[in-house]
Amino acid sequence: MGLITSLPFFVVLLPVLWVHFKGNPFFMQIRPGLNEELFTILKFRTMHGDGRPVTRLGSLLRKSSIDELPQFLNVLSGDMSIVGPRPLLPEYLPLYNAEQRLRHAVKPGMTGLAQINGRNKLSWGEKFELDLVYVDNLSPALDVRIIFETAFGVLFMHQATDAVIDASPFKGNATC
Template sequence: MSTRLQRYDVVKRGIDIIGAGAGLVLLSPVMGATAMLVRAKLGSPVLFTQERPGLNGKIFTLYKFRSMLHVDEAKGLLSDEDRLTKFGKILRSTSLDELPSLINVLKGEMSLVGPRPLLVEYLERYTPAQARRHEVRPGITGAAQVSGRNAITWEQKFAHDINYVENRSLRLDADIIYRTLKAVFAREGINQQGHVSTTKFGALDD
């Protein structure tokens, strides 16, 4: 690793700690209100937790607010389309469901900016080039999220991720954060056409 990237990693980690810590404090009223709404509308638990691969493929537990009802075969709640309520769609479109991930950033498992942490089952499906997304910490937001989010293909997402890994800098991080805020307010790219979020990597298109 070059000296420039070493300095960048140190500075970026400092920014992550300050940013996540300040975010958890300043946004605590919003997180508290969101937690109460999730509890009232979706039930317990309030948090969605799932194992995801992070830096160098190391597995960690991701924290998010729940946005779906539990699977309930008796009620016909099996698919994501059935389980995602109007309230859940609002959580996702405003990215409020992502706020608990600030805890992951503070713990050093994630960064404010980086490739999104995907499912553990995808690890064995990556090409060597795609696997390079794990050369950096996964992020709450990333290059793919500000370039179409769930509305672009997996190949396009990975291309953005790899480009980020190869060209990462504080200036690029600042640009991604700025574009993230614009995309959130515009609620762009929330869903892939024909799906409530996106198709699984490796699944056949409908």
């Protein structure tokens, strides 16, 4: 459903990004997923080359989270879920403690508790804590709540709230 809903963005953005970036409109990068297995994450390109400044168009795509839409293809391929801990870089894997590694007990997600509870305003520790809260309280009800809060934030270009969602009422044993 997400891919079908985002299809108009693909139709409009692909040619625009192809021209804007003089070639491939996608950004691809290796990330660890379920059980730390590596996969290639897809995003719309937001900067020229690797590590150069984000363009104005790229900034708009990031602010609106439209750059994340190609990840629906990662969901279809089974590498990601709609909801789960955001996949980080593989270079961070050796830095995780045993508890933090548990974030890889579920598929990584396009959105998660950290994204709706402060996103980039959170410290790494707070993000990891929210990832573990999600893993410990996995349930369809929690996923639905995160999806609705994400949709609200994206539709109204509202950055995530500062209040942390209490996931305990959603505790369950469902899998993603």
